[in-house]
Amino acid sequence: xxxxxxxxxxxxxxxxxxxxxxxxxxxxxxxxxxxxxxxxxxxxxxxxxxxxxxxxxxxxxxxxxxxxxxxxxxxxxxxxxxxxxxxxxxxxxxxxxxxxxxxxxxxxxxxxxxx
Amino acid sequence: xxxxxxxxxxxxxxxxxxxxxxxxxxxxxxxxxxxxxxxxxxxxxxxxxxxxxxxxxxxxxxxxxxxxxxxxxxxxxxxxxxxxxxxxxxxxxxxxxxxxxxxxxxxxxxxxx
Numbered sequence: 001x002x003x004x005x006x007x008x009x010x011x012x013x014x015x016x017x018x019x020x021x022x023x024x025x026x027x028x029x030x031x032x033x034x035x036x037x038x039x040x041x042x043x044x045x046x047x048x049x050x051x052x053x054x055x056x057x058x059x060x061x062x063x064x065x066x067x068x069x070x071x072x073x074x075x076x077x078x079x080x081x082x083x084x085x086x087x088x089x090x091x092x093x094x095x096x097x098x099x100x101x102x103x104x105x106x107x108x109x110x111x112x113x114x115x
Numbered sequence: 116x117x118x119x120x121x122x123x124x125x126x127x128x129x130x131x132x133x134x135x136x137x138x139x140x141x142x143x144x145x146x147x148x149x150x151x152x153x154x155x156x157x158x159x160x161x162x163x164x165x166x167x168x169x170x171x172x173x174x175x176x177x178x179x180x181x182x183x184x185x186x187x188x189x190x191x192x193x194x195x196x197x198x199x200x201x202x203x204x205x206x207x208x209x210x211x212x213x214x215x216x217x218x219x220x221x222x223x224x225x226x227x228x
Contacts, residue, residue, distance in 0.1 A: 004158075042220035043159075043204065058215065090158050101147050101166070104216075106158030 002027045004107035006091050012113045013081055021076045021110050023091030030096040032074040033058070033104070034066065036087040043090065049074055050096060081114040088112075117142040119207050121219035129227055132195055136222045138188040138205035146210035150179055150190050153202040153221070162190070162203075192224075200226045 004025045013019055025032065033048040035058075045058030049068040063085055065077040074093075078085060088111050092104040119140045128134050140148065147166045151159035163174045165181040165188060172179050176199075178191045192199055205219040 040220065043218045045215060045218075048215070092158070101164060103149070103161045103164070106160070108158055109156065 006107040006110050010111050014115050016080050019078050023074045025093040029093035032093045034076045035090045038087050083114050086114050117217045119217050119219035121205050121222050125223040127225045134192050136190045136203050140186050140207045142207040142209050142217050144210045146208045148188050149206045151204040195226045197226050
C-alpha cells in the first residue's frame with residue numbers, strides 16, 4: 001500500500017531532551033516536507049526537500065533540523081525541544097512536476113507534547 | 116506576501132443540507148488550487164485540484180469552482196453526510212518553480228444528524 005508513515009504517533013517529552021520523528025514514504029517521491037499544525041493557525045511548513053541531500057527552510061524552521069540521506073526517509077530533529085514546539089506534526093511527500101500540480105500525500109501525524 | 120483566506124472559520128449544518136465553503140487567495144503567479152479534507156486526528160487528503168483554465172470540477176458530492184480573475188474558489192457540498200464532518204483546507208501553489216504551497220487555515224464543518 002502506497003503510504004507515508006511517521007513514528008512515533010504520540011510523544012511526551014521534557015524541555016531540552018533531543019528527539020527525532022521519523023518519516024518514510026514508499027512511493028519513490030522526490031519531494032518531502034514537514035508541517036506543524038496548531039489550533040487557529042493551520043498548517044505551516046517547517047522544512048522541505050526536493051531530493052536526496054537537498055533541503056530548504058519553510059516558513060517556521062527555527063528549532064528544527066532535517067536530513068535527507070535516502071530518498072524514502074526524511075526525519076525531523078528537535079535538538080533542544082521547548083514547550084512552544086508542542087504541536088501536531090505532519091510529514092508529506094509528492095512527485096515533483098514542472099507545474100507543481102502533484103498532490104501531496106500526508107502521513108498520519110505525530111502529536112508532540114513538550115513539558 | 117502570498118495569502119489564502121478561508122471562510123467561514125466554522126460551520127454547523129444538518130445532515131442532508133448543502134453548504135458552500137469559500138477560499139480567497141493572493142498567490143501570484145497562480146498555478147493551481149487544491150481542496151483537502153482533514154478528518155480529526157488524521158492527515159489531509161486531496162479532494163480536487165483546480166488549474167487556471169478550469170472553472171468547475173466535481174468529485175462525487177463535492178464541487179469546486181474557481182474564478183481566477185477574482186482569485187476566489189468555493190467548495191460546495193451537496194446532501195451532506197455525517198462523514199463530511201471535517202476540516203476543509205484550501206492550498207494554493209504559485210507557478211515559476213516554487214514548491215512552497217500556501218495554506219489556508221481551514222473551515223471546520225460539523226454535520227449534525
